[in-house]
Amino acid sequence: METTSSREVILKGIRYSNLFLIKQEAEAPQIPVFQRADTPLKPEFEVHLQKAGGVAHDVSSVAEVETKLAVLHPEAMVICSAVPEIAGTRKVTEVHDPHELADVDVGIVRAQFGVAESGAVWLTQEDLVVDALGFLSQHLIVLLDPNEIVSDMHAAYLRVRLDETAFGCFMMGPSATADVEATLVHGAQGARSLNIFFLPPM
Amino acid sequence: MSNTKKADPAAAAELFILRDQVHEPMHDRFLWATMQRRDAQAAAIPEWEELRELASKIKEHTLTHLDHYLEEFEANATKRGAHIHWAIDAAEHNTIVHSILESHGVKELIKSKSMLQEECQMTPFLQNRGIKVIESDLGERIQQLDGQPPSHIVFPSIHKTRRDVAQLFARKIGTDPNNDDPHFLTEVMRNNARPRFLAAGAGMTGGNFAIAETGTFMVCTNEGNADIGASVPPLHIASIGIEKLVPRVEDMGVFLRLLARSAEGEPLTQYSSHFTGPRKGGELHIVLVDNGRSRRLGMPDFWHSLKCIRCGACMNTCPVYRRSGGLAYGATYSGPIGVILDPTFDEFKYSELPFHSTLCGSCTDVCPVKIDISDQIFKWRRVMAKKGYLPLVKRLAFAAAGRAFGHPEEFRLMEEAGGPALGYAPDFLLYNHSLNPWGRDRQLPQPAKKTFREWYLANRSEHGND
Numbered sequence: 001m002e003t004t005s006s007r008e009v010i011l012k013g014i015r016y017s018n019l020f021l022i023k024q025e026a027e028a029p030q031i032p033v034f035q036r037a038d039t040p041l042k043p044e045f046e047v048h049l050q051k052a053g054g055v056a057h058d059v060s061s062v063a064e065v066e067t068k069l070a071v072l073h074p075e076a077m078v079i080c081s082a083v084p085e086i087a088g089t090r091k092v093t094e095v096h097d098p099h100e101l102a103d104v105d106v107g108i109v110r111a112q113f114g115v116a117e118s119g120a121v122w123l124t125q126e127d128l129v130v131d132a133l134g135f136l137s138q139h140l141i142v143l144l145d146p147n148e149i150v151s152d153m154h155a156a157y158l159r160v161r162l163d164e165t166a167f168g169c170f171m172m173g174p175s176a177t178a179d180v181e182a183t184l185v186h187g188a189q190g191a192r193s194l195n196i197f198f199l200p201p202m
Numbered sequence: 203m204s205n206t207k208k209a210d211p212a213a214a215a216e217l218f219i220l221r222d223q224v225h226e227p228m229h230d231r232f233l234w235a236t237m238q239r240r241d242a243q244a245a246a247i248p249e250w251e252e253l254r255e256l257a258s259k260i261k262e263h264t265l266t267h268l269d270h271y272l273e274e275f276e277a278n279a280t281k282r283g284a285h286i287h288w289a290i291d292a293a294e295h296n297t298i299v300h301s302i303l304e305s306h307g308v309k310e311l312i313k314s315k316s317m318l319q320e321e322c323q324m325t326p327f328l329q330n331r332g333i334k335v336i337e338s339d340l341g342e343r344i345q346q347l348d349g350q351p352p353s354h355i356v357f358p359s360i361h362k363t364r365r366d367v368a369q370l371f372a373r374k375i376g377t378d379p380n381n382d383d384p385h386f387l388t389e390v391m392r393n394n395a396r397p398r399f400l401a402a403g404a405g406m407t408g409g410n411f412a413i414a415e416t417g418t419f420m421v422c423t424n425e426g427n428a429d430i431g432a433s434v435p436p437l438h439i440a441s442i443g444i445e446k447l448v449p450r451v452e453d454m455g456v457f458l459r460l461l462a463r464s465a466e467g468e469p470l471t472q473y474s475s476h477f478t479g480p481r482k483g484g485e486l487h488i489v490l491v492d493n494g495r496s497r498r499l500g501m502p503d504f505w506h507s508l509k510c511i512r513c514g515a516c517m518n519t520c521p522v523y524r525r526s527g528g529l530a531y532g533a534t535y536s537g538p539i540g541v542i543l544d545p546t547f548d549e550f551k552y553s554e555l556p557f558h559s560t561l562c563g564s565c566t567d568v569c570p571v572k573i574d575i576s577d578q579i580f581k582w583r584r585v586m587a588k589k590g591y592l593p594l595v596k597r598l599a600f601a602a603a604g605r606a607f608g609h610p611e612e613f614r615l616m617e618e619a620g621g622p623a624l625g626y627a628p629d630f631l632l633y634n635h636s637l638n639p640w641g642r643d644r645q646l647p648q649p650a651k652k653t654f655r656e657w658y659l660a661n662r663s664e665h666g667n668d
Contacts, residue, residue, distance in 0.1 A: 007288040010444065010492045014269045017500030021266055028449045029259040031456060034249050048469060097483075098434045102400055117459075118469035131433035131481050135426045153470075154455035162416040162451055162478050166282070167433075170458075170474040175426040178466075179341035179357065180384035181364045182232040188340055188388055189395060190426025190473070 031154065041116040041149040042198075049119030052173030053186050054194040062086065065143070065197050069106070072195060073139055076105035082129045083110045083143055085202055098132035107137030107191075110201065111171075113148040115156045120172035121196065122156065124165040131167050140174070140191040146198040208551055209532030209544075211558040218361070218527040229361050230524040233354075237518045239467020240568065247459070256456045258572035261509035264447050265499060271414040271447045272490065278417025282479025284486045292322035295491045299324060299406075299439055302487050303333055306437055308403030312395075314421065314428035315339040316408030317355055317512060318441045318491055321534045321547075336398050338427035340391050347374045353528030353536065356465050356514040361527045395427070405431030409442035409488075410511070411457060415450045418478040419488065422461065422471040429475055438480065439487045445495050445508040457511060460570035465513040498546045503581045507542050509571040514539075516565035516575055522558055531555060538565035542578040545585070553591035556582035614655065 046056045059065050062085045069079075069086075080101060081088035086108050095101060109128055111121035121142055128134045150156050160168055175190030186192060219226045244250045264271055276286045287302075289295035295318075303311065311333055313319065325335045325346075337343040341358035345351065348370055352358030359367070364382040372379035377390050399405075407428045409419040419442055421428045432438045448457065462468045480486035499505050517523045517537030528536035533544040533552055541559060544552040556579050565575040586592055587600065652660075 006290050006294060009290055010288055010490075010496055011269045011272065013492065013496030014272070014444075014499060017496055017498075017505075018266055018268070020500045020502055021505060026263075028263045028453070029256055031256060031452055032252075034252075052468075052472065099400055102396075120470055120474070125481060132430070135429040135433055152455070153459050154452070157452050157455040160451070160476070162413065162418045162476055166477070166479045166481050168476040168478075169429065170470060172470045172472050172474075174472070176424045176472050177340045177388055178424075179339070179344065179359055180367050180387050181228070181362075182235070182357070182360065183364075183384035185385050185388040187392065188425035188427070189338060189392060189399075189430055 034152070034154065036151045041151055042146050044116040045114050045119055045149050047119070048117065049114075049173060049196060052119045053176060053184075054119060054173035054196060056196045056198065059197050059199050062199070062202075065141075065199060068195075068197070069108075069141060072141075072193075073106050076139070078104050079106045079108065080104045080133060080137065081108040082127065082133060083108055085143070085199075092129040092133050095130050095133075098130050098136070101130060101132050101136045104133070104137045106139045106141060107133045108141045108143070109134065110143040111196075113150055113156070113159055114144050114196075115151075115153060115170065116149055117152045118170070118172050120156075120170040122160060123169050123171055125167040126165060128167075134169065134171065135190045137191055139193045140195070142171075142194060142196045143199050143201075144196050145200040147200065208554055211526060211530045211532065211554055214530035214532060215522075215526035215558075218530055219525060224363060225361060226525060226527070228363060229527055232357075232360060233518040233524045236357075236467055237515070237568075240464055240515055240518065241467075243463040243467050243469070247463075253456055253460055254570055254572050257460055257511075257570060258509060260448060260453050260456065261571050262506075264449055265445065265505065265508055268444065268447065268499065271449055272444060274414040275412055275417055275447060276490075278415070279419075279479065279488060280417070282417050284417065284479050284488050287487060287489045289489055289491045289493070291493050292324075292491075295322045295441060295489055295493065296324050296327040298489050299441070300328060300331055300333070302437070302439055303328070303404060304331075306403060306485075308333065308437065310334040310336070310398070310402050311404050311406060312336050312338050312399050312402040312431045312435065313406035314408070314423060314431055315342045315352070315358065316406070316441055317352075317534065318408055318443050318493075319406070320351060321493065322441070322491070324441075336395070336402070338395055338399070338431055339423070339425060340388060343391060343395070344370065347371075350529065351534065354514060354517060355512050355535065355537075355539075361529065399430045399434050402431070402435045404437040404439060405433075405435045406439045406441070407432060409440050409446055410461070411448055411454060412442050412446045413449075413451055413454065414447055416478055418451075418476050419446075420454065421475050421477070422458075422473065423475075424472045426473050429473055432475070432477065433481060433484075436483070437485050437487070438477070439489065440477070441489050441491055443495060444490050444492055445510075461511055461513055464515040464568065464570040494546055501546070504542065504546065504578055506573050507539070507546075507575075507578060509573050510539055510543070511571055512539075513570055515568045515570065519564045519568050520559075521562065521564075522560060526558065531558065538575045538579065539573075542573075542575060542582060545582055549585070549589065550591055553586045553589075556580075556586060557596070614653075 079088035080090045082092040174194040177188035337346045344359040368382035411420040523537040563576040
């Protein structure tokens, strides 16, 4: 097993090496606020989500979500929900071990906010309840309040609280790969599809 | 690492180029298309150049205060329940990982892509000790099944055709060798990997960034494979190079806006995941690895290479890399960034790499953290010359050139005599394989009828007295 001495050797080595460098930046630079055109964020979010392979849906009620869910995934046997609005066939709060999620066809989660410049949504351990729900589910349904969209990653990092969650993910569409002849394929390891329903929480 | 056989990128690149009419043109085309997507993304962001400058400054600041930020990261990650380990070199990294796995009785491990774990040669180390190691990134898995290292830091199997992959899977997994549809091949690997994720006793990842302020580390993937590996097995081990630190959460806004745009011409990777302490019910170990980095930090000409965020843009834009393929470099890191990183591990072994470049400077222009890559390549050439690592033919040619450029009269004579001589010089001298490997597959341009000086004197006679 390593001892504290490796730690000390490395830190000492860094301090020694730093003696050879001119200290260019005494402070970390301030990150300016970049001006954004005053355009609505939802259409921009939708365009980028589509490019990332996701699909956005405007809905007016929970009932409409359930109807669309049945159309999108008619053969789904196991629907595991992490949101109070939709019951599914299994509540994720009753799952104790992530391996229990291996058979999930559709996972349903609510994202805290979306990012217009990429179409990504922010999901934390608290939103997923069991992290693996976001990645073992064959398909994902994400509920998102259309008023909760920020313009870019600078604004996004002002909202995330990494000091309050063990896991957080910007998820931009479904799983993807281009490892065989640079051909884009969705559903490499994670979700095969990602549908976002614009619906404020109850 | 220190075996004495020199990497021979020119000879290896020749094998790639002469293999057939398919692989090298395809490789060139794919990477150039990626570069064009990167250019479009960069052009669409008005503050792109400002972001590059910020990213460079943040990294410079962090690297010149690295001891402070590592201690801050360690304190915060520990507070959140992560176990922090420090590894001076590759051997210590591998030993630490092995002892964690052994103490948890882990026999099978699923891992996502980590260039650091490649650098440490971790997989053979663990497999020799009876632990099964499975790559979960599709490109990495293809390379693992083929017994090859990744040829590109972002697209590990970009040098292979779909036919190569179909035949490899047929041999190793028993699928139809004639079905080379990428959708089919991806689905094959998805179904092959799922049971392994569920059976694995541990998941391993690398780390793209580590945030001192919160003790968080970040992993970027497109497949979500790192997330499955981190969220399903009870044990998560992450290997992180000490140069991956950034001070604050807000810094990530700058880096994530640059990373995937530079790497693949997309606004983000599909998954940008943040780990702060172990997940609910899980255990998290972080191995902070030096392996030569603290020493590199003290090299005034080369420490800027530690700013690298491993996007691969320098490789995609490099005319030499695109034609050579990444395996030609014979090293963990290929392309322009490899040329400046690899010699810090073994100067003699990688002494030819700095000459595997045209010094066109495109790598420097696209680097999202403004590493002076092409200048460093040039400086490494000087190091190799000074240390006497150059082969005889290069030494003689450079010595002659040095004499001529240092003596204008002699240069003029050579120029006037040499131009016509080039026209008659038989190819077997210019393109002799063993005398001049750089002449292989390349043609010199036709020499001009006049030297520049002759043209200048004739056309700009008012300044003709020189």
